Amino acid sequence: MEVELKFRLPNKSSHQKLLSILSQFHITTLYQRNEFVDGSAYELSSQRAVLLLRLYEQPRTPQCVVCLKSKPVLAHGVSRFEMENVRNVYNWNGVILEVDEAKFEFGEMYEVECETSEPERVKKMIEEFFTENGIEYSYSVMSKFAVFRAGKLPLS
DSSP states (O other): OOEEEEEEEOSHHHHHHHHHHHGGGEEEEEEEEEEEEOOTTOTTGGGTEEEEEEEEOOSSOOEEEEEEEESOSOOSOOOOEEEEEEEEEEEETTEEEEEEEEEETTEEEEEEEEEESOHHHHHHHHHHHHHHTTOOOEEOOSOHHHHHHHTSOOOO
C-alpha cells in the first residue's frame, strides 16, 4: 500500500530555501489546476469521497488526470472550485519529493509530499534532511481541499 507523507512549510522563505537545496535533484516543474467536483446534492462528499480533476497546464502536452479519492480527511460538503498549484518534482535519495506552492484567494500554502510504501523509514529520512538543512516544517493537518473549504490557511 502506498502512503503519502505530507509536510507543511511555514512560508515562502522555507519553500525557496528547500528548492535551492534540492536543485541538483530537480526532474520537472508541473503547473496544475485542481478542480474538485461533487453532485448538487453532495453525493460524493456524503460518502467521504471527492472527485479530483487535475489539469496539467504544460505548453506542449496538456493532460488531465481524474482521481476518485475516498475517505479523505474532509468534514464538509464538496463544491466545484479551481486551485492553482506549482509542483516541483525531485528524485532525492531514491524517493520522489513533490514540493508544492498552492495558491488560494486568501494566501499561499507550501507543502512537501512523498508517496512511499515505507512511510516510517522515508519520514525519518526527510525529517533528518530538513533538520540538517535548517528547513522549518510541520506535519500537514489539512488537505489542500480542506484548506480551500475552510477559507483560511491552517495555523503553523
